[in-house]
Amino acid sequence: MSKSSKPRGIFASPKGMHDILPQEQIFWERIRKSVKEIAESYNFLRIDPSLLEPQALFERSLGATSDVVEKQMFSFKTRGGDELVLRPEGTAGIARSYIQHGLSQLGSPVKLYYMGPMFRYEQPQAGRFRLFYQAGFEIIGGDEDAIYDAQIILACYRMLESLKLKKLMVRINTIGCKNCRPAYRKRLVDYYKGRGGATLKEKLLCRDCQRRLSVNPLRLLDCKVPSCQELRKDAPTLLNGLCAYCKAHFKSVLEYVEELKIPYMLDNYLVRGLDYYNRIVFEIFTDAVPAVDVRKKADGVTSIKFDFALAGGGRYDYLIEMLGGRKDTPGVGGALGIERIVEVLRALGTLLPLGKTKSKVYLIHMGDLAKKKSLGLIENLREGGIEIAESLGKESLKSQLRMADRANSPMALIFGQKEALEDSIIIRDLITGAQETVPLHKAVSEVKRRL
Ligand code: AMP
DSSP: OOGGGSOOOOOOOOTTOOOOOHHHHHHHHHHHHHHHHHHHHTTOEEOOOOSEEEHHHHHHHTOTTSHHHHHOOEEEEOTTOOEEEEOSOSHHHHHHHHHHTTGGGGOSSEEEEEEEEEEOOOOOBTTBOSEEEEEEEEEESSOOOHHHHHHHHHHHHHHHHHTTOOSEEEEEEEOOOTTTHHHHHHHHHHHHHOSSSOOHHHHHSOHHHHHHHHHOGGGGGGOOOHHHHHHHTTSOOGGGGOOHHHHHHHHHHHHHHHHTTOOEEEOTTOOOSOTTOEEEEEEEEEOSSOSEEEEOOGGGOOEEEOOSOSEEEEEOTTHHHHTTOOTTOOEEEEEEEHHHHHHHHHHHTOOTTOSOOOOOEEEEEOSHHHHHHHHHHHHHHHHTTOOEEEOTTOOOHHHHHHHHHHTTOSEEEEEOHHHHHHTEEEEEETTTOOEEEEEGGGHHHHHHHHO
8 A cells, every 4th residue: 555545544523513323223213203293293294495505595584693694604605606504403494495385385374394404513512513403393374373382382392292301391482573672672782881882781791792782682681601691680671571462472372381281481581592583482491300410422522411402493473574485474483402302311311212123033044045045035025024134144053043133033034055945944933942944935924924
């Protein structure tokens, strides 16, 4: 090997990005199944929007000053000069698709669900990755009715509940609408800035908040920096400044949520960082896991704090119009973070039936002729509805029997040189050890009879 072609080391997945390994797949499969079942039981239709979207789509919908657009997009220019991004979230793409494909024809409102990867250039830490999966529900069109907000919260809540997650709590707030929010924004800015010039309060804010104060002041309410949290204690709350319509809407959503017996608490500081939200915003947490108690080695993360949201969402009545669609098309949606759900289940030790995979009939071959004929035999068995495990790459009887044992197979089909020549096969019960030779053409029916 020449010097230049010498391998320089092994590759790892990019920072904050992970593989879902074969041994984890059953677990993910369980979650996918749950998403599908819950979605279908509440009449949501599956949609898989594009993984790549125009960058401008998110600038216009999430807002140019949102953290996601400002700092977290994986963006690039194609050879043709288009500016694209790996989608950081699902809602904007679905709204784009709704307009582009006239999805209002599917229902008014149309109820959609999705599951797939999202990409955000974040600082990887516990529960925060650059590649992560979300499952989400959206209700777009029809009337702007509080019942839909409740249905979205319900779908997210039931999804978590179906995975046996306990002590769930919905935190809920309203951030008003374009009628009442501007006046509140002004009061909030006045509180920090004072009416003339910068006050001490403004100077005490963290850098991010000092900047947000002029571009996105509502974000000051959900800042995690302790000094900013201290300052917000006396800040005016939106609740008192809501217009009559927003007040009534909020009240109805809470009544529905109560009717559904979903545990919730009001959280005046919940704002969520995207421009497209109005009125209801919510997040779902679990208290089932103590705050810090698990250690994890992956990706530089050493300890996990379970104080992160498992799901979040809200109403977005202006989004469709913002993207050039029909005016007055309301919408509401929510998304669940799959990795976070997996982490919580792991920490709780309630990893879902990872256990038993469906045990399969094991085909054991001996000799070249049997090996060759096994290919056709497997196809016959498969077409006959019998699931087969094999290790055609192994030759020794001992190692094949060991594999059958490991696979927990209840039955083995032993296909040796003699059987291959005589067109017969041995069916062996791996539990009792009893075995019988049967003609090859009867293999499917004989196996079926014994299973
Ligand atoms: P969002 O799209 O920001 O409203 O997030 C909805 C849910 O997705 C959150 O409640 C999290 O469970 C999950 N999520 C968001 N960002 C990340 C991330 N960077 N890594 C892992 N999960 C995330």
